[in-house]
Amino acid sequence: xxxxxxxxxxxxxxxxxxxxxxxxxxxxxxxEGSTEGEEVEEVxxxxxxxxxxDEPLKQNHILxxxxxxxxxxxxxxxxxxxxxxxILPDYMxxxxxDHNDIPYAYHSLPALLEEFSDxx
Numbered sequence: 001x002x003x004x005x006x007x008x009x010x011x012x013x014x015x016x017x018x019x020x021x022x023x024x025x026x027x028x029x030x031x032e033g034s035t036e037g038e039e040v041e042e043v044x045x046x047x048x049x050x051x052x053x054d055e056p057l058k059q060n061h062i063l064x065x066x067x068x069x070x071x072x073x074x075x076x077x078x079x080x081x082x083x084x085x086x087i088l089p090d091y092m093x094x095x096x097x098d099h100n101d102i103p104y105a106y107h108s109l110p111a112l113l114e115e116f117s118d119x120x
Contacts, residue, residue, distance in 0.1 A: 003025070004096075005024045006084045008020050010070065021070070023104035027107070027108045040087055043087060057071075061103070
């Protein structure tokens with residue numbers, strides 16, 4: 001399964017036909033699972049703890065001068081990104097990857113966890 005965070009420019013807010021401008025993709029290393037909202041939130045929180053979803057614009061090589069297109073300054077609190085998250089089977093991610101020109105930053109959770117276990 002692949003966790004996919006889609007990132008949109010703020011100008012597409014409210015446009016149901018908007019395509020994401022980039023993805024952050026994490027290979028979760030298993031093929032069974034659900035795309036239920038609760039599971040997506042759980043995985044998202046876990047990946048946030050590992051900092052895999054930090055700085056998606058930098059990971060996708062977006063120039064810092066263009067970040068204002070993606071970050072929205074809120075009245076209070078930090079700037080926010082317009083995102084959508086889903087967990088898809090491997091074959092669906094491969095199809096999206098092969099048929100889109102949307103840039104993506106890719107991480108492998110199994111490889112990362114193996115790296116952590118080697119350090120201990």
